[in-house]
Amino acid sequence: MNIVEYLRPLLGSWRGTNRLRIMPTDDFKDSAATATVQVTAAHFASVAYTWSDGESPQEGLLLLAGGASDAEPATAVWVDSWHTGRALMQFSGTVGGDGVLRLNGSYAAPTGPDWGWQIHVEPGEGPGKITMHNVVPGEDPYQVVELVLER
Template sequence: MSIVDHLAPLQGSWRGTNLLRLMPDDEYQSSAATASVGVTAVRFGSIAYTWSDGGSPQDGLLLLAGDATADGASAVWVDSFHTGPSWMTFSGGVVDGVLRLVGSYPAPPGPDWGWEIHVRPQDAVLTMHNVVPGHEPYQVVELALQPDGENDG
């Protein structure tokens, strides 16, 4: 099964709630969110989304390729709040119905930190997790979606 096929239940337009926290002990901040999930260039899945940080509009794009095996997927990701002026690359795959992507980013002067993105088409949820070296990963973002009336899925 391709990533496009795996994301089929999410194809269409969505509305929902974005929860964000920076540190594990922080309270989540909630904002309205939208998402559009589709197919790009026949073989690629795309998830474009919007949310806000303290009233400041934010947006992001996840472009996915490959197949839905445990290690068959790759992705690039940009987000106006999280990634700065460059994209992050990810690898991973589908385990127990969840697309699990793993990437890393520089955290000078120490070692790189990790970032995980999990996409759960079966319940229309996308989560993001920070991976600090020497610590357990912790969830930073939860994007929970519901059909917005224009949804194909």
């Protein structure tokens, strides 16, 4: 299955809730969110979304290519006005037996080895969901973002 076929249930415009926390012991903070999922240049899919950090509006873009299987993994680039600043983050991943696309990337940490970042996309039959997880070296990943999308 290619990435466009995989994301077909999410195509279109969505509203929902974005939940954010920085540390695993922090409470999540909710904000209104929107997203548009579309086919781009015939073979790619994009997820453009908006949310708020509580002080100002934020936006992000996830551009996906390739497949959604072990035979042809998905690749992606991600930008977010709050999370990534002026940098592009690159990812690769596959869809697991549970139907979730798990993308893995990393970013430079100023005081040591790179940290990981995971993006999980769940098109599902009901609301779509995108979660993001921070991966501190030597620790279990913890969820930082949950974006739940409804029509």
